[in-house]
Amino acid sequence: MERYDAAIAEPKWQKVWDERGAFRAERDESRPKFYVLEMFPYPSGKIHMGHVRNYSLGDVMARYKRGRGFNVLHPMGWDAFGMPAENAAMQNNTHPGTWTYQNIDAMRAQLKAMGFSYDWEREFATCDPEYYAQQQALFLDMLEAGLIYRKNSVVNWDPVDQTVLANEQVIDGRGWRSGALVERRELNQWFFRISDMADELLAAIDGLKDWPDKVRLMQANWIGRSEGLEFDFEIAANDLSQSEKLTVYTTRHDTLFGASFAAISPDHPLAAEIAGKVPGLEDFITECRQMDTTEAAMETAEKKGFATGIEVIHPFDPNWRLPVYVANFILMDYGTGAIFGCPAHDQRDLDFARKYGLDVVAVVCPEDSDPATFEVENEAYVGPGKLINSRFLDGMEIAEGKEAVASRVGTRKVNFRLRDWGVSRQRYWGCPIPIVHCEKCGIVPVPKEDLPVKLPDDVALDQPGNPLDRHPTWRQVCCPECGGPALRETDTMDTFADSSWYFARFTCPDAKTPTDQADINYWMNVDQYIGGVEHAILHLLYSRFWCRAMHLTGHLPKSAIEPFEALFTQGMVTHETYSTLDSEGRPIWHAPDDLTAGEDQTLVVKETGESVSVGGSTKMSKSKRNVVDPEAIIAAYGADTARWFMLSDSPPDRDVEWTAAGVEGAARFLQRVWRLASEIAGTDRGDEPATFSEAAFALRKTTHRTIQGVGEDIESFTFNKAVARLYELANAISKLGSEDSDLRFARREAMEAMARLMEPMVPHFAEEIWALLGHSAPVVETPWPEAQEDLLSDDVIVMPVQVNGKKRAEISVPADAAKDTIEDMALTDASVQRFMDGKPPKKVIVVPGRIVNVVV
């Protein structure tokens, strides 16, 4: 028998959709819109299974909503700026732009082969000058609105590559590329005032009802609001410093009488002031600055301090003096860069106090301890309790104590963990910051009519550093204000800026301004955003900020300051790992393709015949070599098989393990449905019979329940359940023959539903069987079916009967039976009576339509 041939069907239907403009989105005020968006990819060169999953999920939603009558916007583009292009350019001696656009071409072809329902006419790349021109315009408006400023900031500087490194690019204190010892250097950089919006960004998280709780929590923690007190210590007269006071920030002002030292950051102005005057302090500060700032190092780093010799005076006792240390664990950019230490109730302070022999005085006593004897040894007490050893605070609860202190000294202050967003990058392949530096006029924005500030094409990437700095002419410009000689800003924007508003641009990709009001009002917000949880914080937070900034500058309405109505974060695609050991016992990883079945069914390496050990399933990665290339799967099975497998079994928010057997299974199922459809296509549909046999009626009910259920499952992102229902429907169809007209009718009805319901998941395949069944219009243009109410319920239902909570019988009762009737039927059932053991029922619980429980 003929088989379904994806290699023929898939390109054929892609062409049909394309010719009919099936997925083109046009503004139409008369129809409700639905904006589905998947996180756009970085054009690395080829798509990977993570993309296949992400975009398959999004396509299910887009196609389903289209079937439901929504005017669907489902665009695709490219997050195309970034370092990999520069690295590739250096390695291959090409231009980053050439490399990027070639990759885009290759990946676009792959995505098209997957049959995703994108409106390709809206496609753009963030490196298109037309896009970044508008981003520059936004930058200028935001600058004018006071949302952007310049300040000096300490960065990780790689002295060999002459570039700034992100924290993640510093490994064991060295640059990840050059291996050079990273320095902390102060540079003048551009910042977005995201921290000014910290409170607002935090409060608005409550409104993000259709975001995963996990993501909302991660954002809340990232913003990190804390309420505390800022107050001054008077500095005791000394020979070292002219400063009169030291301002500290604390959230535990209730423990002020447990203070035994003050500490400042190595970057604190006071430290700088006295560094030269205290022997050894300069070296200590330098040492601190070289300290590794990675997480792993932080965890193990020792608390170190340096006594300055300066003392401060306790705010409530002029005779009480506290030594001031410079300490390596105090951060300059949180609070005031200075603290007071209360060792008894803060673990870090305790470690520090034990090391330097400072007093440890407990001032909070737990409820169940004796205030007279309570002491802190090696573990700081951070729980609730009453204040002790604290003069006028004695006997108060912590909250009362905080009140009492705050009413006498200092100012209440809310601090956030969130810092301003530094966007300057000393790189070529990014959006140029549209600024000119003039000796006379200072910082001058490039006039909007001169935008875009285009990247020069003729750049030399064969040396370290920013090629824009070295370009012979690009920097030299005339000052837009005075006309005198001036220099362009050579920093480019963080690529997170590019992805912070692309979703808005998709609504109007050709507009001459960043956004078009009519388009924005119609299409925004994104109704369903789908992507990896790895973007839970930065990308999503920056986007929320950027949209607020776009609102403040008149580019978005108030309603769009939260751009993503609903967010779904999908799991990873994993695969088993295979390894052998080298002579030193280190694992050598083997790709699935390099293996074959050995004699005793175990896996062996094709070339050497060595048997491999099978490791756990982990995220597909080059280093573990457990990667399966989507292109190979499409070539072997077709896009629909890959899509069907991706959607089967695993709930979309969990990891899915890619297995060869699973793919085979998916392919087999499609062939099976194909055979069924062919068989049914060969029979007449006929008119709807007046009566149905029990079997035909049952199939009709299954069909309509499937219609109902698949819709619900798609709405709730449990696509695996939708797939299971479709399996069940297929099973139900194949159980029956076509000998009678009512069966023929029911089977055809079921198969037509099957085709329509499968379309969001396996669209080419669905088109093929839809056509096979005799339809001339594509299934994508066919409305989603409605389940027939009367076929969703049963006249007679089977109810389980429990005796003392254990199922003992089943009874068939009319669906509309009264409770009493059901109870009578249950109690007279032979099996139920046997387990009642002749005793009278103490209680009978009847849950209509569900269960009966007899308690004896």
Place this chain on the structure above:
RNA sequence: GCGGGCGUGGUGGAACGGUAGACACAAGCGACUUAAAAUCGCUAGGGCUUAGCCCGUGCGGGUUCGACUCCCGCCGCCCGCACCA
């Protein structure tokens, strides 16, 4: 350390507080075949004294007529954040 999530057959997973294991993968048996592939059918949580019964959702308690589901306490795994005062 802080925060969050998860734990169900050989495997992925189903199950408004109401028949645990739907559906699938892998497996086994059978049919068709000279044979294989493909296909179709059947079996399948564990146990027993097997018309049937008992035990089973990481472990221990609790609430309830009834708990995979809710509550408390453990154990294990995964993820996020982390010197944030």
